[in-house]
Amino acid sequence: xxxxxxxxxxxxxxxxxxxxxxxxxxxxxxxxxxxxxxxxxxxxxxxxxxxxxxxxxxxxxxxxxxxxxxxxxxxxxxxxxxxxxxxxxxxxxxxxxxxxxxxxxxxxxxxxxxxxxxxxxxxxxxxxxxxxxxxxxxxxxxxxxxxxxxxxxxxxxxxxxxxxxxxxxxxxxxxxxxxxxxxxxxxxxxxxxxxxxxxxxxxxxxxxxxxxxxxxxxxxxxxxxxxxxxxxxxxxxxxxxxxxxxxxxxxxxxxxxxxxxxxxxxxxxxxxxxxxxxxxx
Amino acid sequence: xxxxxxxxxxxxxxxxxxxxxxxxxxxxxxxxxxxxxxxxxxxxxxxxxxxxxxxxxxxxxxxxxxxxxxxxxxxxxxxxxxxxxxxxxxxxxxxxxxxxxxxxxxxxxxxxxxxxxxxxxxxxxxxxxxxxxxxxxxxxxxxxxxxxxxxxxxxxxxxxxxxxxxxxxxxxxxxxxxxxxxxxxxxxxxxxxxxxxxxxxxxxxxxxxxxxxxxxxxxxxxxxxxxxxxxxxxxxxxxxxxxxxxxxxxxxxxxxxxxxxxxxxxxxxxxxxxxxxxxxxxxxxxxxxxxxxxxxxxxxxxxxxx
Numbered sequence: 001x002x003x004x005x006x007x008x009x010x011x012x013x014x015x016x017x018x019x020x021x022x023x024x025x026x027x028x029x030x031x032x033x034x035x036x037x038x039x040x041x042x043x044x045x046x047x048x049x050x051x052x053x054x055x056x057x058x059x060x061x062x063x064x065x066x067x068x069x070x071x072x073x074x075x076x077x078x079x080x081x082x083x084x085x086x087x088x089x090x091x092x093x094x095x096x097x098x099x100x101x102x103x104x105x106x107x108x109x110x111x112x113x114x115x116x117x118x119x120x121x122x123x124x125x126x127x128x129x130x131x132x133x134x135x136x137x138x139x140x141x142x143x144x145x146x147x148x149x150x151x152x153x154x155x156x157x158x159x160x161x162x163x164x165x166x167x168x169x170x171x172x173x174x175x176x177x178x179x180x181x182x183x184x185x186x187x188x189x190x191x192x193x194x195x196x197x198x199x200x201x202x203x204x205x206x207x208x209x210x211x212x213x214x215x216x217x218x219x220x221x222x223x224x225x226x227x228x229x230x231x232x233x234x235x236x237x238x239x240x241x242x243x244x245x246x247x248x249x250x251x252x253x254x255x256x257x258x259x260x261x262x263x264x265x266x267x268x269x270x271x272x273x274x275x276x277x278x279x280x281x
Numbered sequence: 282x283x284x285x286x287x288x289x290x291x292x293x294x295x296x297x298x299x300x301x302x303x304x305x306x307x308x309x310x311x312x313x314x315x316x317x318x319x320x321x322x323x324x325x326x327x328x329x330x331x332x333x334x335x336x337x338x339x340x341x342x343x344x345x346x347x348x349x350x351x352x353x354x355x356x357x358x359x360x361x362x363x364x365x366x367x368x369x370x371x372x373x374x375x376x377x378x379x380x381x382x383x384x385x386x387x388x389x390x391x392x393x394x395x396x397x398x399x400x401x402x403x404x405x406x407x408x409x410x411x412x413x414x415x416x417x418x419x420x421x422x423x424x425x426x427x428x429x430x431x432x433x434x435x436x437x438x439x440x441x442x443x444x445x446x447x448x449x450x451x452x453x454x455x456x457x458x459x460x461x462x463x464x465x466x467x468x469x470x471x472x473x474x475x476x477x478x479x480x481x482x483x484x485x486x487x488x489x490x491x492x493x494x495x496x497x498x499x500x501x502x503x504x505x506x507x508x509x510x511x512x513x514x515x516x517x518x519x520x521x522x523x524x525x526x527x528x529x530x531x532x533x534x535x536x537x538x539x540x541x542x543x544x545x546x547x548x549x550x551x552x553x554x555x556x557x558x559x560x561x562x563x564x565x566x567x568x569x570x571x572x573x574x575x576x577x578x579x580x581x582x583x584x585x586x587x
Contacts, residue, residue, distance in 0.1 A: 026416035093311030100304025119522035121543040122563035126322035181303040210409040212525040228411040252412040259407045
């Protein structure tokens, strides 16, 4: 029995390692490409699995490109502003949908869920027209507003679930004191909702940081491009030599870094948010 | 003592009313923004679908009834895209569900450094789509890709296979990349679902001498049924409408072999400059997704009652 158990355990550990390698390998493979000196770049072979020579020249070379820094800053600005705006608006809205009783609340809740499922590829066409009409093409404002088309319904839905799971009547004492419901929301409910707000923020930031379609369609000026569009349209060419590949791979690693750090550091909020965002009614 | 029953009720009543008023006020910003950036555009795209609407100038717009739809339905490319989208979605979601469940079951047991390892399993999902596209293009690169290097090492092929450039292999790689990108989501949803499997029934099953398979089929699966259905429906919706990864990997090529509905919408709108036809395609996509969304709502509300 003991032997059988320990065999089962080793099999289990081996399987976990096997799946982990498969999951991480594509990322590992571009990471290797990014730290390999470009002179020893081609041809690639099995010996690359463990690098013999490590260099950070590719990273330094991409970081010295002013266009890359510009894309990086654009991505940061757009993602951070969109996240903050969405959180401000959706924390109030989510609170209202989750904890305040009024007529039409259920209907609006369902409407939010419907808007959450509307595909971006459908919205991009009328939004293109709207953004052109209001002269918001090639602007942060247009891009941020378009990011809110997916961020806002998502956060509303997620925070609605989160607020309604807080204990009943927590704001009553403040209400009797005459603070008013908005005061109660700010002083009592929001502090309790910090975990929910953190996971909403990290999801929103990730969705915005990784967005590609709207950034591709609404931005033409190179100086306003975000990372995904900038790197793909500027650094990837048909005639790429080894050093170009190494640079592209370094830019890919650098572009993933913020979200990797956020998700590894705040993992516990991620799991809770995932469950409440997708499943809870 | 202080306040009488009547007064308290009156006060409670006005409190409720005041609360409701403030609640509506707090919801207002969300509603205004949603109306402006989602509902109004959504309605316009339904209107556009019945219009001839070239990109750029609005002065040439005119209503043409169902002509956009008629045009789309006679395009062989539309049927090909529909088929590709269906194959991509079906294959991706089936394999994500199976492997997602296996990995979730493995991760649900106790082992060393569990938190860190679970965290590492999330990474593909957090990876930006363009990085995922680089990673997979690089993985299957005919010279530098690990897949071809291994195939050559074991003398299965002499020359590396240009996986993404051949019409008969490109869709296969696109599917692999999609499975890889979003399987963490499925794993995490299943992991949280596994927490809901009642411990007592598991232990009871063990006492009854049930083996792992029986425990899985008769205890785990039934108590996770609604989570599995919800995860599958959401995955179907998201995979079917997902634009970025296909666009970045192949752009629909080579020779339209990986053309999907979202890519076709993009091409109609911004390459063929026909916003009308693109919107008509978008409406078709919306209807297809609507069917799955309907089932999703049904499962959610049933779940809520239980």
